[in-house]
Amino acid sequence: MNIYVLMKRTFDTEEKIALSGGKINEDGAEFIINPYDEYAIEEAIQVRDANGGEVTVISVGNEETEKQLRTALAMGADKAVLINIEDEIENGDQFTTAKILAEYLKDKDADLIIGGNVAIDNASGQVGPRVAELLTIPYVTTITKLEIDGTNVTVTRDVEGDAEVIETSLPLLVTAQQGLNEPRYPSLPGIMKAKKKPLEELELDDLDLEEEDVEAKTKTIEIYLPPKKEAGRVLTGDLNEQVQELVQLLHTEAKVI
Amino acid sequence: MNFELDEDILFLKKNVRDFIQTEVEAVAMQIEEENHIPERVINLSKEMGLFGLSIPEEYGGLGIDMVGKCALYEEIGQTHNGYTTLIGAHTGIGTVGIVEMGNEQQKRKYLPDMANGEKIGAFALTEPAAGSNAANLKTTAVRKGDKYIINGLKHYITNATEASVFTVMAATDPEKGSKGITSFIVEKDFPGFQVGAVEKKMGLRGSHSAECIFEDCEVPVENVLGVEGQGYVNALKILTNGRAGLASRNLGSCLKLLDMSTRYARERIQFGKPIIRNQAVSHMLAEMAVEIEALRSFTYRVAWMVDQGMKVIKEAAMLKLYGSEVYNRVADKAVQIHGGLGYIADYPIERFFRDARITRIYEGTSEIQKNIIAGQLEKEYN
Numbered sequence A: 001m002n003i004y005v006l007m008k009r010t011f012d013t014e015e016k017i018a019l020s021g022g023k024i025n026e027d028g029a030e031f032i033i034n035p036y037d038e039y040a041i042e043e044a045i046q047v048r049d050a051n052g053g054e055v056t057v058i059s060v061g062n063e064e065t066e067k068q069l070r071t072a073l074a075m076g077a078d079k080a081v082l083i084n085i086e087d088e089i090e091n092g093d094q095f096t097t098a099k100i101l102a103e104y105l106k107d108k109d110a111d112l113i114i115g116g117n118v119a120i121d122n123a124s125g126q127v128g129p130r131v132a133e134l135l136t137i138p139y140v141t142t143i144t145k146l147e148i149d150g151t152n153v154t155v156t157r158d159v160e161g162d163a164e165v166i167e168t169s170l171p172l173l174v175t176a177q178q179g180l181n182e183p184r185y186p187s188l189p190g191i192m193k194a195k196k197k198p199l200e201e202l203e204l205d206d207l208d209l210e211e212e213d214v215e216a217k218t219k220t221i222e223i224y225l226p227p228k229k230e231a232g233r234v235l236t237g238d239l240n241e242q243v244q245e246l247v248q249l250l251h252t253e254a255k256v257i
Numbered sequence B: 001m002n003f004e005l006d007e008d009i010l011f012l013k014k015n016v017r018d019f020i021q022t023e024v025e026a027v028a029m030q031i032e033e034e035n036h037i038p039e040r041v042i043n044l045s046k047e048m049g050l051f052g053l054s055i056p057e058e059y060g061g062l063g064i065d066m067v068g069k070c071a072l073y074e075e076i077g078q079t080h081n082g083y084t085t086l087i088g089a090h091t092g093i094g095t096v097g098i099v100e101m102g103n104e105q106q107k108r109k110y111l112p113d114m115a116n117g118e119k120i121g122a123f124a125l126t127e128p129a130a131g132s133n134a135a136n137l138k139t140t141a142v143r144k145g146d147k148y149i150i151n152g153l154k155h156y157i158t159n160a161t162e163a164s165v166f167t168v169m170a171a172t173d174p175e176k177g178s179k180g181i182t183s184f185i186v187e188k189d190f191p192g193f194q195v196g197a198v199e200k201k202m203g204l205r206g207s208h209s210a211e212c213i214f215e216d217c218e219v220p221v222e223n224v225l226g227v228e229g230q231g232y233v234n235a236l237k238i239l240t241n242g243r244a245g246l247a248s249r250n251l252g253s254c255l256k257l258l259d260m261s262t263r264y265a266r267e268r269i270q271f272g273k274p275i276i277r278n279q280a281v282s283h284m285l286a287e288m289a290v291e292i293e294a295l296r297s298f299t300y301r302v303a304w305m306v307d308q309g310m311k312v313i314k315e316a317a318m319l320k321l322y323g324s325e326v327y328n329r330v331a332d333k334a335v336q337i338h339g340g341l342g343y344i345a346d347y348p349i350e351r352f353f354r355d356a357r358i359t360r361i362y363e364g365t366s367e368i369q370k371n372i373i374a375g376q377l378e379k380e381y382n
Ligand SMILES: Cc1cc2nc3c(=O)[nH]c(=O)nc-3n(C[C@H](O)[C@H](O)[C@H](O)COP(=O)(O)OP(=O)(O)OC[C@H]3O[C@@H](n4cnc5c(N)ncnc54)[C@H](O)[C@@H]3O)c2cc1C
Pocket: B089, B123, B124, B125, B126, B128, B130, B131, B132, B133, B155, B156, B157, B158, B159, B201, B204, B209, B358, B361, B362, B363, B364, B365, B366, B367, B368, B371
């Protein structure tokens, strides 16, 4: 089976994030594999181990992304592909990424493509579905279970806490939700072996793409941190009055009802 | 001169760190309370390949040098020392004998299973009458056809309850004293071998040290490790080269204590200001940091010397001594900085304080290290 994983390098949102000059300050930030993509990598490895085949992890990123790709190889992926757009594209968006990935994948005869449900940085959840649309293959998002029998696939997907079971077939793109599996730690011998696994580096040119072909469809106007949480307010007095006051505040101050 | 670890080792180190800090730290209190390391953590550690970190690649291990091993031990030392000891004793004294003195057949037979953690290793030298004076051991091995028959009692043997493979020192020619000792590879299922009483200890909970009882224990001749009569030298070699490893685990614990102490001193307010604003406290932190930095440099220097194949008898003894004493001083200051909290078992500081104490005793007491250092010094002037 020919399996591809879409992987993004993101900053660790559990670490402190600082802005400078209207951008997220990357100095001193910790970078990781997008956690949802870790589920994708783990699932791909399990599917390969059960069905045979090969796992290739692809990332659209910059030179630094090699670290995360090496980690994926150390976990057990067979090959990695880095599409380095650092020099050509300053402000890409989900369209940019999806277009590049689809261009790379279009002649690869992928049986199964697995991505993360969202990336924890921009959290659009669009890249997976967009790639599937461009490749004109079916897709299922936020999956928590994947069963493959020949070319028949049964997928369980998380719908806001409920489970929906979908029957479909390969070729297929799915995006991983938390709960799909427990990603393994890259083993130490795996890390040593990963050094010898192929990691291909491509640029837009290699995909016959021009900068205009992948120009972002959106524009970021401003980036700001969420407002600091302010101290709560304690209402006092008779319970009836408190309720009245609360309802009024929800109308006039919080403007939520 | 180059003080940087190479990139591969840094990458391994980071991955070990992530694993230790998420998986092992999460159960550190549980290990302490239950005196048991959860299977899940042991299995994950096996999958990680931690049990094979001192075994060459061709036998299924990681195949890294001493400097690399120390870099990983530094991370493994930053958590519960019972866990650290399980891994440390297995990958150190438990396997190094076979790696360094074993013949090809023995390596093929034992190392792959030891590398994946399927078989745990232990090292059995100490006896009731032979502690610091290890050459005084009373356990005997008598050749009978194609077997040796071992009789005797070892005690305080770390990992004895978990181990399947023991490196055992016994007298094959008691008349000859230290030159009449031979080392053997003993499997736990060999007839006549038995693990005896498990000790209750001051610390290192989760790690177990126990008696090993040999009653007409039959060991095939092919399980002689190295040359007959060289067992005492073998034991000293295993211990000597292990000393950088032990020091780097101590270094890890020291780093953890400095980290916790500095954070606490910045946060804890007394007399209207963080206690770190008192010179009495900040100077304790400064002293800890200096000694830790010196230990770090010394550890990697000795590890580097081992990798160069240099003779390290004196330096390894100095490092064993220094690393253990620094760990104890750092742990004592960490308790002091934490005040009452440093004495309370809901918090890890008192555990490190107890666990630090053994490092001045096992693998050769601090006094014995000084004897070795002085002996070497004297030789240099001969
Ligand atoms: C938790 C734990 C784990 C251990 N794990 C192992 C293991 O895995 N394998 C193993 O073989 N052993 C192990 N040991 C044994 C350990 O190595 C010995 O306890 C240690 O070498 C000291 O020996 P002893 O306890 O007999 O003390 P003794 O040798 O009786 O020493 C008592 C005191 O006398 C001092 N002393 C003795 N001789 C001299 C001298 N010549 N000059 C100056 N001072 C001297 C010592 O420094 C010490 O202070 C372990 C011990 C413990 C407690």
